[in-house]
Amino acid sequence: MNEPLLDVRGLTTSFETGQGRLTAVDDVSFSIEEGEVFGVVGESGSGKSVTALSVMRLLDDAGTVEADEVWFDGTDLLSLSEAEMRSIRGGEISMIFQDPMTSLNPVMTIGEQIAEVVRHHGDTGERTGFWSEMRRKYVTGTSTESRSWRRAIELLETVGIPEPEQRATEYPHQLSGGMRQRVVIAQALAGDPSLIIADEPTTALDVSIEAQILNEILELSEEFGISVMLITHDLGVVRETCDRVAVMYASEFMETGHVDDLFEDPHHPYTEGLLASIPRIDDDREWLSVIEGTVPDLIDKPSGCPFQDRCDYAFELCDRPLVEYELDSTKRVRHAVRCHRENERVRVDESGHVTDVPDEAVAALERRIEAENDASNDPAVADSGIRTDGGSPTGGSDEPERRGDRDEY
Amino acid sequence: MSTDSLETSTTPAVESIDEPLLRATGLQKYFQTETGLFDRFLGEPTHVKAVDGVDVAVGERETLGLVGESGCGKTTLGRVLSRLYDPSAGTLEFDGEDITDLEGAELKRLRKRVQVIFQDPMSSLNPRKTAGEIVAKPLEVHDIATGEEKQERLAELFDEVGLQESHLDRYPHEFSGGQRQRIGIARALAVEPDLIIADEPVSALDVSVQAQIINLMKRLQDKYGLSYVFIAHDLSVVKHISDRVAVMYLGKIVEQGRKEDIFGNPQHPYTRALLHSIPRVDGKRKRHESLLEGNPPSPIDPPSGCRFRTRCPEYLGDECADTEPELRAVAGESGTVAPPERVEMISTDGESSDEHAIACHWLGKSSERREEQDPMT
Numbered sequence: 001m002n003e004p005l006l007d008v009r010g011l012t013t014s015f016e017t018g019q020g021r022l023t024a025v026d027d028v029s030f031s032i033e034e035g036e037v038f039g040v041v042g043e044s045g046s047g048k049s050v051t052a053l054s055v056m057r058l059l060d061d062a063g064t065v066e067a068d069e070v071w072f073d074g075t076d077l078l079s080l081s082e083a084e085m086r087s088i089r090g091g092e093i094s095m096i097f098q099d100p101m102t103s104l105n106p107v108m109t110i111g112e113q114i115a116e117v118v119r120h121h122g123d124t125g126e127r128t129g130f131w132s133e134m135r136r137k138y139v140t141g142t143s144t145e146s147r148s149w150r151r152a153i154e155l156l157e158t159v160g161i162p163e164p165e166q167r168a169t170e171y172p173h174q175l176s177g178g179m180r181q182r183v184v185i186a187q188a189l190a191g192d193p194s195l196i197i198a199d200e201p202t203t204a205l206d207v208s209i210e211a212q213i214l215n216e217i218l219e220l221s222e223e224f225g226i227s228v229m230l231i232t233h234d235l236g237v238v239r240e241t242c243d244r245v246a247v248m249y250a251s252e253f254m255e256t257g258h259v260d261d262l263f264e265d266p267h268h269p270y271t272e273g274l275l276a277s278i279p280r281i282d283d284d285r286e287w288l289s290v291i292e293g294t295v296p297d298l299i300d301k302p303s304g305c306p307f308q309d310r311c312d313y314a315f316e317l318c319d320r321p322l323v324e325y326e327l328d329s330t331k332r333v334r335h336a337v338r339c340h341r342e343n344e345r346v347r348v349d350e351s352g353h354v355t356d357v358p359d360e361a362v363a364a365l366e367r368r369i370e371a372e373n374d375a376s377n378d379p380a381v382a383d384s385g386i387r388t389d390g391g392s393p394t395g396g397s398d399e400p401e402r403r404g405d406r407d408e409y
Numbered sequence: 410m411s412t413d414s415l416e417t418s419t420t421p422a423v424e425s426i427d428e429p430l431l432r433a434t435g436l437q438k439y440f441q442t443e444t445g446l447f448d449r450f451l452g453e454p455t456h457v458k459a460v461d462g463v464d465v466a467v468g469e470r471e472t473l474g475l476v477g478e479s480g481c482g483k484t485t486l487g488r489v490l491s492r493l494y495d496p497s498a499g500t501l502e503f504d505g506e507d508i509t510d511l512e513g514a515e516l517k518r519l520r521k522r523v524q525v526i527f528q529d530p531m532s533s534l535n536p537r538k539t540a541g542e543i544v545a546k547p548l549e550v551h552d553i554a555t556g557e558e559k560q561e562r563l564a565e566l567f568d569e570v571g572l573q574e575s576h577l578d579r580y581p582h583e584f585s586g587g588q589r590q591r592i593g594i595a596r597a598l599a600v601e602p603d604l605i606i607a608d609e610p611v612s613a614l615d616v617s618v619q620a621q622i623i624n625l626m627k628r629l630q631d632k633y634g635l636s637y638v639f640i641a642h643d644l645s646v647v648k649h650i651s652d653r654v655a656v657m658y659l660g661k662i663v664e665q666g667r668k669e670d671i672f673g674n675p676q677h678p679y680t681r682a683l684l685h686s687i688p689r690v691d692g693k694r695k696r697h698e699s700l701l702e703g704n705p706p707s708p709i710d711p712p713s714g715c716r717f718r719t720r721c722p723e724y725l726g727d728e729c730a731d732t733e734p735e736l737r738a739v740a741g742e743s744g745t746v747a748p749p750e751r752v753e754m755i756s757t758d759g760e761s762s763d764e765h766a767i768a769c770h771w772l773g774k775s776s777e778r779r780e781e782q783d784p785m786t
Binding site: 043044176178179206207208209210211212214233234235236237239240241263273274275277278279280281282285286287288289290291294 | 478479585616617620621627642645646648649650672683684686687688690701702704
């Protein structure tokens with residue numbers, strides 16, 4: 001198998017708050033292959049956006065980001081200087097945000113905004129120094145003869161904006177929501193990226209426009225072989241656009257796998273509950289099933305499964321640190337679940353409830369947790385890329401020394 | 410289309426409910442656009458035609474779902490229906506009484522029977538009042554209960570919507586989004602209304618919380634015999650909660666009927682395209698495709714003839730640009746098409762009920778021709 005384009009291992013992001021330490025991303029590992037559309041789905045506050053921002057190192061000093069490894073296209077993103085990182089952002093990796101009105105500059109024409117990205121990340125031979133940019137921004141504007149401007153027009157055309165020459169001279173407020181989001185996509189393409197991170201790109205749009213924009217993103221991804229990390233709360237969007245998907249809950253990836261596997265045969269009780277709680281256009285249920293309770297407090301998060309209090313299947317192993325279980329290794333795409341119900345020694349009846357937890361199950365789990373601790377403590381082993389069962393245990397408080405060993409940025 | 414067919418058919422979808430609780434006829438709401446001094450000297454002021462001739466009816470214990478894209482006028486319609494806005498033209502009847510021009514004490518009496526739930530509970534709840542005070546307000550305003558009795562009623566209401574009595578003294582910011590919406594529901598429920606107009610009540614909520622609120626609204630309807638006008642842009646949610654559905658486009662209703670008609674046998678090109686564009690979790694279709702190109706035109710100067718013609722995937726010709734189609738019953742008419750494959754699951758065998766009506770020139774035309782032109786096949 002080829003090296004994945006983006007490979008993230010053991011990403012943990014936390015914020016210091018007045019009430020205590022808030023863990024927004026808790027030991028998350030994932031990889032994105034070339035040309036793949038990878039979805040991250042979860043409810044608000046589950047840590048989807050923070051995951052993306054952490055990878056892009058866009059959190060500044062607000063939060064502490066730690067990770068075992070973040071490899072992108074053969075580069076270790078952790079080791080890059082801020083200047084090098086800046087050239088990757090908007091270049092090799094670009095982002096699309098939810099609200100185009102806040103991600104576009106309201107006092108610059110859209111052509112200008114795209115041309116700027118082209119100049120900074122492309123090979124146009126135009127000067128990008130501070131004074132040159134200032135002159136363009138406030139005095140002369142980008143020359144319509146310049147390569148960057150012509151490229152901007154080209155990009156607007158690529159994303160399906162009619163009369164691009166005319167549109168390029170307009171300001172964001174003159175465009176409709178759908179058009180604005182197209183402009184943001186054009187801007188994301190300007191740096192010739194190999195990965196686009198799209199954070200709720202269609203949430204602010206109407207269904208009909210949503211379909212247009214999703215189409216656009218997918219077509220571009222196929223045409224230029226760009227990988228997409230699509231962050232959304234909409235399960236329908238995930239099903240129709242993604243190849244693989246991760247379900248995020250309370251800062252952890254609960255289940256990861258191919259969309260078809262995950263939607264047709266969900267293994268995690270949360271995934272199951274989520275799928276059952278959405279009204280569908282083709283079901284005739286009188287009552288929707290509901291996941292009772294609320295998301296746990298992420299401040300001083302206890303160890304063990306964060307879903308246990310709301311879970312119908314909870315049993316005695318649930319307050320042990322979570323590990324990742326891989327299902328049916330014959331599958332083409334890896335399907336992994338973080339739920340102790342999948343422990344092969346735990347007996348489960350037909351309804352999915354646990355009937356018996358033999359002592360060997362507990363012993364096996366403990367051995368595994370220990371082994372993983374050792375692995376992530378030993379940099380040599382970690383570097384050699386042991387990722388057969390990627391996840392390592394949660395619960396920072398009882399393993400302070402492990403945290404200390406991580407690369408911090 | 411012959412002219413006599415136009416005359417014989419007035420909006421049958423509305424007629425078919427014998428005694429509706431709320432009935433609107435020819436309802437219009439225009440807003441004057443802001444104009445400069447110069448424009449005022451120069452001719453006619455311009456208007457945003459937010460609601461432009463709508464006939465709807467809501468029966469007792471019934472939920473009418475109102476769907477459409479943003480800017481189609483569904484929120485304005487909801488506000489006119491609840492008399493939060495005064496209609497520019499048309500009549501409104503509630504329980505047999507004309508409420509179009511009610512004022513003062515009489516309007517206040519109406520408020521006791523018609524209540525509203527808003528989309529964003531954070532901006533519709535006073536941040537400086539406790540949840541108890543907020544829910545108690547309607548009890549005070551309408552002299553329903555005071556003192557001990559009021560406290561009892563509050564506890565009862567909170568229990569009804571799934572909040573605890575300890576929540577009475579908390580402020581809105583201390584609640585989660587779903588709980589805030591519960592407070593909004595409790596407030597609407599306080600006066601024991603007959604009709605609740607809910608404007609996007611669940612769109613600001615997470616999926617798992619959405620299900621809780623939808624179930625709560627359904628349970629309350631069963632228990633108190635409430636009627637709802639449920640305004641939403643999410644078709645799956647509307648389908649789940651509604652008995653009848655009206656689809657709006659640019660200030661007009663383009664299709665209405667029983668839920669089974671709209672979702673099982675959609676006939677208006679707009680409804681069909683809209684249903685087609687919802688992302689679905691059943692995995693029936695890989696990759697999105699949209700039949701709706703472009704954006705809705707401006708409601709200040711809507712297109713001539715059929716308003717949807719500029720984006721219509723089944724554009725018929727000059728007729729669409731010349732005359733505005735009226736809402737007519739589908740049953741027994743030619744020009745209908747078989748339900749698209751992907752919505753056949755809510756089967757009506759392709760049969761429409763008497764209430765199913767669309768505003769489209771295809772009605773009365775050759776069905777074969779329409780099938781040939783059908784972009785979904």
